[in-house]
Amino acid sequence: MTTTIAIAGKGGTGKTTFTTMLIKYLQEERSGHILALDGDPSSNLNLCLGMPLEETVGHIREDMAQQVGSGSYNQGIPKTDYLEYRIQSALVEGERVDLIAMGRPEGPGCYCAANNILRAVIDRLGDDYGYVVIDNEAGMEHISRQTTRHIDILFIISDPTVRGLSAAENILRLTRELSGYGTRVSKTYLVINQWHGELPAAFLQRAQAAGLELIGTLPPDPQVAEFDLTGRPLIELGQDSPLYQAAKEIYRKAGL
Ligand SMILES: Nc1ncnc2c1ncn2[C@@H]1O[C@H](COP(=O)(O)OP(=O)(O)OP(=O)(O)O)[C@@H](O)[C@H]1O
Ligand SMILES: [Mg+2]
Known part of the structure; x- marks a missing residue:
């Protein structure tokens, strides 16, 4: 069984x-291998993990489209096999x-x-791992475009502002709309980053009213x-x- 966890939120919220x-927590405190999926076009999760990154799925897609477009693609190789091979080679393997x-x-010239x-x-690919962890770009549309995996836990990260909450609310609404399109989310939690101690009652009420x-x-x-x-990972x-101490408490609370 694979546990799939996605992380979403407004830009720059953490x-x-x-x-x-x-x-870090899953590596240190749980068994099972982890697949980290960086959904951000400016890919920087590798730097945080201290892993090299040479190839992206986007680049593989563009390369394939270019080969097919120019007629240089070797028709003897089924496209599925070729793309599968390229993805396997793009996978950065850690311990x-x-x-x-x-x-x-x-x-725009999407090669669907x-x-x-x-x-x-x-x-x-995700099925071979104990955990799939998806770091997303701001919106939730991307999740459904990149994977149709069932998401067990979605963490929405927000800064301690009403604007941040409103963005979190939009993401929550989107996940509900998207459930009609294959992406299903079992459990959603809100995390407020860059805040110490209790949050003001009015803020908490606002979050609750939004269903967060x-x-x-x-x-x-x-x-x-x-x-x-x-630049240390x-x-x-x-x-x-x-930060790590507080984050660990959240993961445990979420049953991870
Ligand atoms: N709790 C924290 N304490 C100190 N700095 C933090 C904390 N959380 C995030 N940061 C810093 O804030 C910046 C933004 O964080 P991060 O890159 O994790 O956000 P993001 O939501 O992934 O951004 P993007 O939308 O650009 O992908 C980074 O420089 C990060 O180091
Ligand atoms: Mg990011």
Whole structure:
């Protein structure tokens, strides 16, 4: 059984940071292999994980479209086999975690046949892992475009602002609309990042009214800025980090 966890939220709210802490937690405290899926076109999860990245799914798709367009594609090789092989080679293999980056989404001249094959390959790939962790770009549409996997837990990350909450509410609404299109989400939690202590009652009421279930808050952590400044992979954050401590509490609460 694979547990699929997706992370969504407004831009810059801490999705990649939260994803990195989750992968760290699963590596340190749970057994099973992890597939990290970077859904951000500017792919930077690899830097947080300290893993190299050379190829993206977007690039493979463009390369294939170009080969087919120019007539240089070897028709003797079925496209499914070719794309499957390319995805396998693009997979960055770590000790307990493997990484695949989606790269740029399809452009206007979308090569849909390749997209459907790629989605199927990525969906199947996930079945070999104990956990699939998806770090998303802002919206939820991307999740359904990149994978049709059933999502067990969706974490929506927000900053402690009403605007952030409103974006979280939009994502929640979108997941409900998308459930008609194949992507199903079993459980959704709200996480407020960059906040220390209790949240004001009015803020909590607002979240509740929007149907958002708050699972916890993450404090600002000066160590994170230090790591960012020197480019040290965030996954190496110390056990004493207040951010990691608070994040671990959230993962346990979510039953992970
Ligand atoms: N709890 C925290 N304490 C200190 N810094 C933080 C914390 N959470 C996030 N940051 C910093 O805020 C910035 C944005 O975080 P991050 O890249 O995780 O956001 P994101 O939602 O993935 O952004 P994007 O939408 O661009 O993908 C980063 O520089 C990160 O190091
Ligand atoms: Mg990010």
